[in-house]
Amino acid sequence: MGQTITEKILARHCGKESVRPGELINARLDLIMCHDVTTTPAIDMLREHGINNVFDPDKIVIMPDHFVPNKDIQSAEMVRKIRLWAREMGIEAFYELGNHGVCHALLPEQGHVLPGMTIVGADSHTCTHGALGAFSTGIGSTDLAASLATGELWFRVPESLLFILRGKTAKHVYAKDIILEIIRRVGVDGARYKAMEFRGEAIDALSVEGRMTIANMAIEAGAKSGIMAPDQKTVDYVRDRTDADFEIVKSDEDARYEAVIEMDVSGLEPMVAFPHLPDNGRAVSSLSEKIPVDQVYIGSCTNGRIEDLRVAAGILNGRRVAKGTRCIVVPATTEIWKQANREGLLDSFMEAGATVSTPTCGACLGGHMGILANGERCISTTNRNFVGRMGHPGSEVYLASPATAAASAVTGYISDPRKMEG
């Protein structure tokens, strides 16, 4: 009886030959990720229960990102508390300002993520790292405290849904459009508690970064994890960053899936998800009226990577951000910022009348650096468009790819990037 990649990874981490969906297991954790918002409560819990050590400081990575550079005194105090605690615990991997970045962009970029790992992070988009063939899932602060203390966590082995993506995407159709279409089809709770496994030639054709965009949004369909089997691109990506050993795990041919969903991406068009749920996707070309935007946001753990910035800069280069529209570009990590600078992308943005910030989660979650006022509308390359997500509960967020966001910055209303040629 075959097993999926998810079942195999989980089985290996609880000392079993095989596991089945629905089974409750205690799995050994290879990597634990913490950021600024969810970690302080975990530290308090550990202290309160007299737990003064972590299970293994080398398996813990801390990356303050939500409210950094510290947006106010309270967030400064939070990061300070984590910094001091990390020192006390002997945790070396603390990404301080200057090496900082959005956690899910930074963790794989810095070589922490390896195929076959079990990873937990105190952030819902921890499912991103499944793009490298790891089991990776988001947890809350109590689970984080338990993980830090013991290096283990209980899981219910998830059922797997297999998404087979065939065909070749048209020009200006990207990973973001694929995942918005998948979520439109399955709904925001269509994969609740489940593992979404992706394969097919459309996945093979994507870069590792593009795959991360897809795995990142598995949670927006309610999934526990998103995962893709590693290939040569994955191995090259990892090898460029670390010489640590890893094992490649793949699903068996006769693995069992709760459902198999096939999709041809050839006919897919640029998508935009309307407020206030990520499954409200529509083809941009189908919009019957102009939807003006006050703000364009290009960044986040979904679409703030170098490829994304190249695409956006390609559209903004030599053009101008429309009058009455603000465009904010946030490279997701320091390395991405530097690379974009070397390639002249930051100049393109600034010359076009956009503004570029230091890496931060910032306005993605309505934290700081680009909050929306009542009644304002933003097209954003982020992953969530819930009520009040980027600011006032009376504001609106539309989700799209960097190309669609950049095209909209130029026209001032939600626009099809395919119309930007020439």
Add this chain to the structure above:
Amino acid sequence: MKAHVYRRDHINTDEIIPARYLNMDREADLAKHAMEDIDKDFVHKVESGDVIVAGENFGCGSSREHAVWALRGAGITAVIADSFARIFYRNCINNGFLAIECKGIGKSIENGAEIAIDLKAGRLTDLSNAKAYDFTPFPEFAQNILDAGGLLPCLKVKL
């Protein structure tokens, strides 16, 4: 326990406790803003021991456990919903806070109804019309966590 009914599906953690308050992590501070973006008067309406009733996928979105603390801090003792988002559900159990999954409940209970919950029997009763609804009792390991008052007290026993 009085039911505060929100018939919607997909009530998310951004609504339960908006990110603008995540620079705080004390339950009492968070409680002042519970459900603020859905219902401005929520915190004034709730009395200690009340419950929330809602539709599908309650608590979807971010992993912020602040959502559980905000509700608990506001006096809520249980959320009863058609279904829950995964991380929120875990967070509830880990805090010893009741998340009761009961299909169809979001459309059945009237706002303000008095509710009684029998955990062992897996049954909740709407006292205003004596109608009863069955739910699947918690699995043993979850019940153990709930009984211990949360995951950490449970762990401490193990450590």
